[in-house]
Amino acid sequence: MAWFKDWFGTPYYKMLYRHRNDEEASVFLDNLIAYLSLEKGDKVLDLACGRGRHSKYLASKGLDVTGIDLAEDSIAEAQKSACETLHFMVHDMREPFPGGKYKAIINAFTSFGYFDTEEEDIKTLCNVRNALEDSGCFVIDYLNSTKVAREIHPHSKSTCEKVHFDIRKHIENKFIIKDIIVDDEGEEYHFSERVKLLDKNDFEKYFAAAGLEIKAVFGNYKLETFNESSSERLILIAKKSNLQA
Numbered sequence: 617m618a619w620f621k622d623w624f625g626t627p628y629y630k631m632l633y634r635h636r637n638d639e640e641a642s643v644f645l646d647n648l649i650a651y652l653s654l655e656k657g658d659k660v661l662d663l664a665c666g667r668g669r670h671s672k673y674l675a676s677k678g679l680d681v682t683g684i685d686l687a688e689d690s691i692a693e694a695q696k697s698a699c700e701t702l703h704f705m706v707h708d709m710r711e712p713f714p715g716g717k718y719k720a721i722i723n724a725f726t727s728f729g730y731f732d733t734e735e736e737d738i739k740t741l742c743n744v745r746n747a748l749e750d751s752g753c754f755v756i757d758y759l760n761s762t763k764v765a766r767e768i769h770p771h772s773k774s775t776c777e778k779v780h781f782d783i784r785k786h787i788e789n790k791f792i793i794k795d796i797i798v799d800d801e802g803e804e805y806h807f808s809e810r811v812k813l814l815d816k817n818d819f820e821k822y823f824a825a826a827g828l829e830i831k832a833v834f835g836n837y838k839l840e841t842f843n844e845s846s847s848e849r850l851i852l853i854a855k856k857s858n859l860q861a
Contacts, residue, residue, distance in 0.1 A: 620730050623807045624666065625689030628798050631776040638669065641724075644757070644837035645673050648722070651832075651839060651853075652753050654679060658719040661747065663709055664727030668694030668702075674722075675702040682715045709740045713747040721748060724757045729812035734822070737812075741826035745856055754828060758850045760835070760842075761813035764792060787813065816844075819852055829857035 623629055654660070656678030662671040665683030667690045675681045684707035685691050694704040707714060710731070713721075721744050731737055744754050765787060774781045780799040785792060794809040814822075816833065823830060831854060834840060835847025842850060 618730070619808045619810055621686060623796075623809065624685075625687035626805075626807070628779065628781075628796075628800075628805070628807070630667070631779055632774070632781055632796070634776060638673070640837060641669055642673055644724070645670060645677075647837065647839045648720075648755060649674075649677060649679075652720055652755075654720060659715070659717070659749075661713060661715065661718045661721040663713075663721055663723040663744070665694065665704065666690050666725075666727075668697060668704060670722065670724050671702060671704070672697050675699070682718075684709070684713065709743065710736055712743050715747075717749045717752070718747055719749055719752050720755065721752070722755045722757075724755075726757070726759045726811060728756060728758060729814050730810065738822055738825045741822055741828060745827045748856060750856065752855070753831075754854045756819070756852050756854075757837075758814065758819075758852070759792075759811070760844070760847050760850045761792075761815045762844050763846065763848070765813055768792070816842075816850060816852070819850075823852075823854055824857070827857050828854040830854050 657680055659680045660674050662674065662681060662683040665671050665685045668683050671681045671683035671694065680701045682703045683694055684705055686706065686708050688706050691704050691706045698704055705714060729737065748754060768785055768787065770785055772783045778801065782797040784795045790813050791810045792813055796807040796809070798805040798807065820830060830852050833842045834851040835842035836849055839851070
């Protein structure tokens with residue numbers, strides 16, 4: 617089983633990333649809505665939506681939102697908030713997206729770069745292009761691979777709700793690999809994450825192969841200028857490459 621099928625649906629994933637809070641998400645999404653000039657009723661796809669944190673906020677702003685994710689448990693949780701303008705479904709991003717065309721497709725919190733091959737990544741991006749309206753935008757929020765590689769912490773520990781996490785990280789074949797050992801009241805579980813250390817040049821190559829073109833690059837959730845050495849995030853906004861900005 618691929619690591620992301622095994623890990624994302626667990627309660628431990630939510631515990632480990634509890635610092636990713638609603639306030640952070642709202643700052644990012646408010647800035648995106650303004651930058652992309654999204655209006656009430658516009659269709660938005662939240663690609664790899666998890667439990668729907670971003671989807672719910674976008675819908676609260678009057679957008680018509682569909683969230684898709686491979687983790688059945690995550691979608692089951694997200695479905696509790698579904699309504700007329702907020703829809704969720706289990707879906708593999710490597711397959712054509714449901715729901716027609718979208719004004720914006722948003723892929724947040726490093727929810728890309730999981731697959732073993734470039735072909736799978738490019739296939740996903742081709743699906744993005746095919747699901748965009750002609751004037752639509754794709755937003756990908758990714759880690760800044762240069763900063764992450766330089767500042768990697770090989771070993772760390774944390775505790776949440778009496779659950780202990782022992783985390784070890786290393787870089788191998790241009791993947792950052794995180795081995796996660798969970799101790800839940802004496803019961804031990806092992807999980808892992810494998811995410812490609814993709815930089816702006818890699819995305820340019822991938823996007824070109826999929827018929828997308830980068831139109832803007834930002835370095836944080838305030839949409840400030842990207843700096844390869846210091847920015848916390850790599851946020852790219854792309855459109856279909858045969859269309860004008």
